[in-house]
Amino acid sequence: MSQTTTQVAIIGGGPSGLLLSQLLHRQGIDTVVLERQTRDYVLGRIRAGVLEHGFVELMREAGCAARMEAEGEEHHGVYLAHQGRMDRIDLAGSADGATVMVYGQTEVTRDLYAARDAMGGSVIHQADKVQPHDLKSQTPYVTYEKDGAEHRIDCDFIIGADGFHGVSRKSIPADVLREYEKVYPFGWLGVLSETKPASPELVYARHERGFALCSMRSQVLSRYYIQVPLTDKVEDWSDEAFWTELKARLPKEVAEGLQTGASIEKSIAPLRSFVAEPMRYGQLFLAGDAAHIVPPTGAKGLNSAASDIYYLYHGFLDHYKNGDSAGLEGYSEKALARVWKAERFSWWMTNLLHRFPDMSEADLRLQCADLDYLFSSEAAQASMAENYVGLPY
Structure with missing residues (x-):
C-alpha cells in the first residue's frame, strides 16, 4: 500500500x-x-446556473473569476409570472446593490479544474472504495483503490x-447523525437547448397547469423547466410536447418570443429538502450535498455548498495561520444556521x-394572496431579494 x-x-x-x-x-495549505x-x-453534469454574490466573491478570491466575469450574465432582477401578469423583483434595488451571476456549474467546475492544473494541485480521479478512518483521533487517514492498487493518505x-x-x-x-427530509410530490423536467433565452432575466411562472421556469446559461444556451408528476419519464416527453406545455404555462408575451429547438439534454429531477x-464528526467535516439538499426553486443548492466552503476555508486559515481553532470548532453550528x-x-x-396535487381552493387563494402581498410590500420584496442574492456569510 502506497502512503502519502x-x-x-x-x-x-x-x-x-x-x-x-x-x-x-x-x-499554502496542502x-x-x-x-x-x-x-x-464530472464536467458532463448539467446543474445549477445562478450564483449568489458571495459565491462570485469566493471565485474571485480563488483566482478563478476571469472567464465568469467575461462570459457570465449579471442579473439585477428576476420575474415572477402569476395570475395573468408579470411582476419583477428588483434584486439590486432591494438588496443594497447585490446581484446574481448566471454562469453554469459546469463552467465553474471547468474553471476550477484549470486553476488546480495551473497550480499543480493534486486531484486523483477514479479513486475507488474511498474510506475515511480514525475520525475521532488526531491522526485520521483515508484509504482508496486505484488501478488495482491500495493507497493511504494521512492527514490532519x-x-x-x-x-x-x-x-x-x-x-x-447512526446514533450521532440526525437526518431531516421532506419529499415533494412532483419533479422538474428540464431541457437544455442551443437557443436564445426567452427573457433577459429569469422567469418563474405559477400556472394552473403547474410551475415553469425560463433560465439560461448564456445568450445562446437556454435552460427550461416544467413541473411534472413523479410518475413521468423522460421518454414520455418529446421535444415538441415539452415546448407546447412550456408555452402554455408562460405569459403570452414570453411564450410568443420563445425560440424552440432540439434538446441537447433532457432529464427529470425529483424535489426534496434534506x-x-x-x-x-471528529476530524471529518461535511460540505454541500453530503450534508444538505434543497429544491432547485431559488437556486440555493450550489450556493449553500459555497457557504460551507467559506466557513471551512476561514476556519482552516485561522487554525493553520493563527493557531485558532474556534472557526473549525463552531463550523457545524454556523454552517447549519445558514443552511436552514x-x-x-x-x-x-x-x-x-x-x-x-392535494391543494384545495383555499390553498390556491392563499397562494395568490401571498403573491399579491409580495408585490404590494417593499419589505416583502426586500426580504425575497436578500434571500435570492444570498444571505451574508
Whole structure:
C-alpha cells in the first residue's frame, strides 16, 4: 500500500471540493482531492446556473473569476409570472446593490479544474472504495483503490464533499447523525437547448397547469423547466410536447418570443429538502450535498455548498495561520444556521409557485394572496431579494 501525507484530504472532486482545494492551496495549505468519477464525467453534469454574490466573491478570491466575469450574465432582477401578469423583483434595488451571476456549474467546475492544473494541485480521479478512518483521533487517514492498487493518505482533517450518496456522511455513527427530509410530490423536467433565452432575466411562472421556469446559461444556451408528476419519464416527453406545455404555462408575451429547438439534454429531477446534523464528526467535516439538499426553486443548492466552503476555508486559515481553532470548532453550528435559512427560502418559493396535487381552493387563494402581498410590500420584496442574492456569510 502506497502512503502519502497531506494537511486536508478532500473526498469529492465537484465544485465544492475543488473550490476549497484551490482556496487553501493559495494560502499554502496542502490538500489532496479524491474523486470517484473521471474528469469528463464530472464536467458532463448539467446543474445549477445562478450564483449568489458571495459565491462570485469566493471565485474571485480563488483566482478563478476571469472567464465568469467575461462570459457570465449579471442579473439585477428576476420575474415572477402569476395570475395573468408579470411582476419583477428588483434584486439590486432591494438588496443594497447585490446581484446574481448566471454562469453554469459546469463552467465553474471547468474553471476550477484549470486553476488546480495551473497550480499543480493534486486531484486523483477514479479513486475507488474511498474510506475515511480514525475520525475521532488526531491522526485520521483515508484509504482508496486505484488501478488495482491500495493507497493511504494521512492527514490532519477530512472534508466530505462527495454528495448525497457518498461515503462521508455514512461514516458518522447512526446514533450521532440526525437526518431531516421532506419529499415533494412532483419533479422538474428540464431541457437544455442551443437557443436564445426567452427573457433577459429569469422567469418563474405559477400556472394552473403547474410551475415553469425560463433560465439560461448564456445568450445562446437556454435552460427550461416544467413541473411534472413523479410518475413521468423522460421518454414520455418529446421535444415538441415539452415546448407546447412550456408555452402554455408562460405569459403570452414570453411564450410568443420563445425560440424552440432540439434538446441537447433532457432529464427529470425529483424535489426534496434534506439536512444532516451535525456537519462535523471528529476530524471529518461535511460540505454541500453530503450534508444538505434543497429544491432547485431559488437556486440555493450550489450556493449553500459555497457557504460551507467559506466557513471551512476561514476556519482552516485561522487554525493553520493563527493557531485558532474556534472557526473549525463552531463550523457545524454556523454552517447549519445558514443552511436552514436556505432550506426555508427554497421551501417557501416551492410552495408559492407549484401546484400540489392535494391543494384545495383555499390553498390556491392563499397562494395568490401571498403573491399579491409580495408585490404590494417593499419589505416583502426586500426580504425575497436578500434571500435570492444570498444571505451574508
